[in-house]
Amino acid sequence: xxxxxxxxxxxxxxxxxxxxxxxxxxxxxxxxxxxxxxxxxxxxxxxxxxxxxxxxxxxxxxxxxxxxxxxxxxxxxxxxxxxxxxxxxxxxxxxxxxxxxxxxxxxxxxxxxxxxxxxxxxxxxxxxxxxxxxxxxxxxxxxxxxxxxxxxxxxxxxxxxxxxxxxxxxxxxxxxxxxxxxxxxxxxxxxxxxxxxxxxxxxxxxxxxxxxxxxxxxxxxxxxxxxxxxxxxxxxxxxxxxxxxxxxxxxxxxxxxxxxxxxxxxxxxxxxxxxxxxxxxxxxxxxxxxxxxxxxxxxxxxxxxxxxxxxxxxxxxxxxxxxxxxxxxxxxxxxxxxxxxxxxxxxxxxxxxxxxxxxxxxxxxxxxxxxxxxxxxxxxxxxxxxxxxxxxxxxxxxxxxxxxxxxxxxxxxxxxxxxxxxxxxxxxxxxxxxxxxxxxxxxxxxxxx
Numbered sequence: 001x002x003x004x005x006x007x008x009x010x011x012x013x014x015x016x017x018x019x020x021x022x023x024x025x026x027x028x029x030x031x032x033x034x035x036x037x038x039x040x041x042x043x044x045x046x047x048x049x050x051x052x053x054x055x056x057x058x059x060x061x062x063x064x065x066x067x068x069x070x071x072x073x074x075x076x077x078x079x080x081x082x083x084x085x086x087x088x089x090x091x092x093x094x095x096x097x098x099x100x101x102x103x104x105x106x107x108x109x110x111x112x113x114x115x116x117x118x119x120x121x122x123x124x125x126x127x128x129x130x131x132x133x134x135x136x137x138x139x140x141x142x143x144x145x146x147x148x149x150x151x152x153x154x155x156x157x158x159x160x161x162x163x164x165x166x167x168x169x170x171x172x173x174x175x176x177x178x179x180x181x182x183x184x185x186x187x188x189x190x191x192x193x194x195x196x197x198x199x200x201x202x203x204x205x206x207x208x209x210x211x212x213x214x215x216x217x218x219x220x221x222x223x224x225x226x227x228x229x230x231x232x233x234x235x236x237x238x239x240x241x242x243x244x245x246x247x248x249x250x251x252x253x254x255x256x257x258x259x260x261x262x263x264x265x266x267x268x269x270x271x272x273x274x275x276x277x278x279x280x281x282x283x284x285x286x287x288x289x290x291x292x293x294x295x296x297x298x299x300x301x302x303x304x305x306x307x308x309x310x311x312x313x314x315x316x317x318x319x320x321x322x323x324x325x326x327x328x329x330x331x332x333x334x335x336x337x338x339x340x341x342x343x344x345x346x347x348x349x350x351x352x353x354x355x356x357x358x359x360x361x362x363x364x365x366x367x368x369x370x371x372x373x374x375x376x377x378x379x380x381x382x383x384x385x386x387x388x389x390x391x392x393x394x395x396x397x398x399x400x401x402x403x404x405x406x407x408x409x410x411x412x413x414x415x416x417x418x419x420x421x422x423x424x425x426x427x428x429x430x431x432x433x434x435x436x437x438x439x440x441x442x443x444x445x446x447x448x449x
Contacts, residue, residue: 005177006173006177007169007170007173007174007176007177008170008173009173010169010170010172010173010176011165011166011167011168011169011170011173012166012169013169014165014166014168014169014172015162015163015165015166015169018161018162018165019158019161019162019165022154022158022161023158026150026151026154029150030147030150030151033146033147033150034143034147037143037146038123038143041123041138041140041143042112042123042125044138045112045123045125045136045137045138046112046125046127048079048082048136049125049127049129049134049136050127050129051076052075052076052079052084052129052134052136053129053130053132053134055074055076056070056074056132057130059074061074062074066088066089066094066130066131066132067088067089067090067092067094068094069094069095070086070094070095072098075095075097079136080097081099082097082136082137082138083097083099083100083105083117083122083124083135083136083137083138083139084096084097084100084105084134084135084136084137085097085100085104085105085134085135086132086133086134086135087132087133087135088131088132088133089131091133094132100117100118101118102118103115103116103117103118105117105124105126105135105136105137106124106126106135107124107125107126107135108126109126109127109128109133110126110127110128111125111126112124112125112126113125114140115137117137117139120139120140120141121139121140121141121144122137122138122139122140123137123138123140124136124137125137179202179208180208182200183199183200183208183211183212183215186198186199186200187199187215190219196223198216198219198220199212199215199216199219200212201213201216247275248272248275248276251268251271251272251275252272254268255268255269255272298339298340298343298425298426299340299341299342300338300339300340301338301339301340301341302336302337302338302449303336303337303339303341303449304334304335304336304337305335305336305337305344305369305376305378305446306331306334306335306369308341308344308345308348309329309331309335309348309367309369309378310329310331311345312345312348312349312351312352312367313327313329313352313367315349315352316352316355316356316365319352319353319356320356320359320365323359323361323362324361324362325356325359325360325361325362325363325364325365326363326364326365327364327365327366327367328364328365328366328367329366329367329368329369330366330367330368330369331367331368331369332370333370333371335369335370335371335376335378336376336448336449337376337446337447337448337449338447338449339426339446339449340426343422343425343426344422344426344446346418346419346422347419347422347423347430347444348378348444350415350416350418350419351380351419351442351444352365352367352380353415354415354416354442355380355381355382355440358382358384358440359382359383359384360383360384363382363383363384364382364383365380365381365382365383366379366380366381366382367379367380367381368381371448374447374448375428375445375446375447375448376445376446376447376448376449377443377444377445378443378444378446379433379441379442379443379444380441380442380444381435381439381440381441381442382439382440382441383438383439383440384438384439384440385438386437386438386440387432387440392432395416395432396416396417396420396430396432397417416430423444423445423446426446426447427446427447428444428445428446428447429444429445430442430443430444430445431443
C-alpha cells in the first residue's frame with residue numbers, strides 16, 4: 001500500500017471503515033431484533049394462555065371440573081399448532097397436544113425459557129391461570145429464519161456497499177488531493193533558475209491555503225538567503241581577482257630578478273604556482289555564481305561537436321604522453337549542436353583531464369559520439385578502479401574529490417559540478433554511467449542542433 005496514491009488509500013480506508021461500521025451495526029441490530037422478537041413472543045404466549053383458560057371456562061360445553069381431562073375440540077383452532085400441555089390443580093396431566101411426540105414441557109409458573117421440543121428449539125412459557133397450569137410453547141423457526149435472512153441480506157449487500165464507498169472515497173480523495181497536486185506541480189517549477197516562482201493561493205480559506213501561505217513565506221526567505229549567498233560568492237570572487245592579479249605580476253617581476261638566491265627563486269616559483277591555483281579557483285567560483293544565479297549568457301551557434309572532440313583528443317594525447325595510455329575515438333557521423341562553443345569546450349576539457357588523471361598506467365581511454373533520437377550523446381570512458389556506490393551519487397557535489405591512481409591529484413573538486421551546470425544551462429545532462437568493473441564512463445547529452 002505504500003506505493004498506492006493517496007486517493008486510493010482514502011477510498012480503501014473509507015470502504016474498510018464503512019464495512020466494519022456496518023458489521024458492528026448489523027450485529028447490534030440482529031441481537032436487538034432477536035431479543036425484541038423473543039419478548040413479543042413471550043407476551044403473545046402469555047396472552048394466549050390467559051385467553052385459553054377464559055375460553056375453557058366460558059365454552060357452553062366447557063369442563064365443569066378442572067380435574068377432568070380436556071378434549072381436543074375444546075382447544076381453539078389457532079392454538080392447535082402450538083405446543084400445549086395443561087395440568088390440573090394436583091399436577092395431573094389434563095391435555096397434551098398431538099404435535100409433542102417424545103418431549104414434555106416443563107417450567108415453573110411465570111417462567112419463560114427456550115427448550116428443545118422434539119429436536120426443535122422452542123420458546124416455552126408456564127403460567128398458573130386459575131385452576132390450570134398452562135405450558136404453552138412455539139417453535140423459534142420463524143425468528144431464526146428471520147435472523148438468517150437478515151444476515152444473508154446483509155452479507156449480500158456488504159460487497160456492493162464496500163464498492164460504492166470505495167469509489168466514492170476515491171472521488172472524494174481526488175477532489176481533496178487536487179489542490180495538493182497543483183501545489184506540487186508549482187513547487188517543481190521553483191528552482192535556482194526560477195527562484196521567484198511561488199505557489200498559487202487556493203480560492204478557499206482553508207488549511208491548504210494556510211499551508212500555501214507558510215510555504216511561500218519560507219520560499220521568500222530561502223530566495224533572500226540564496227541571493228545573498230550567490231551575490232557574496234560573485235562579489236568576493238570578483239574582488240579577489242584584482243589583488244591576485246597584482247600579486248602575480250609582482251611575483252613574475254621578482255622571478256626575473258637575477259640577484260635572488262636559489263632558495264629564494266624556488267620560494268617565488270612556489271608562490272607563483274599557488275597564486276595560479278587561486279586564480280583558477282576564483283574563476284571557477286565566478287562561473288558557479290553565474291550558473292547559480294541563472295545569469296549564464298550563452299553565445300549559441302550551430303557547429304559540429306566533432307571539431308571540439310578532436311581538439312580535446314589532441315590535448316588528451318599530450319596529457320597522457322609517457323604513461324603508455326592508449327586513446328581511441330569513435331565519431332562515425334556529424335554531431336550537430338546549437339550551443340556555446342567556448343563553454344562546451346570547457347566541459348570536454350574537464351572530462352578529458354579527469355580521464356587522464358584517473359587512468360592506470362598502460363590503460364585505455366575511449367571517446368564515442370553518436371546521434372540518439374533528439375540528442376547528441378558523447379561518452380568518455382577510461383580504465384580505472386571502481387567508484388563505490390555512495391561516491392557515485394556524490395561525485396557531482398562541489399568540492400568533492402576522488403583519489404587518483406597514483407595518490408592525490410590536483411584540483412578543487414569543482415570541475416564536474418561546473419560541467420553539469422553548464423550542460424544543464426544548454427538543456428542537456430551529464431551523468432556517470434554504470435559500466436563493467438574496471439571502467440568509468442561519463443555521458444554528456446546535448447539537444448541535437
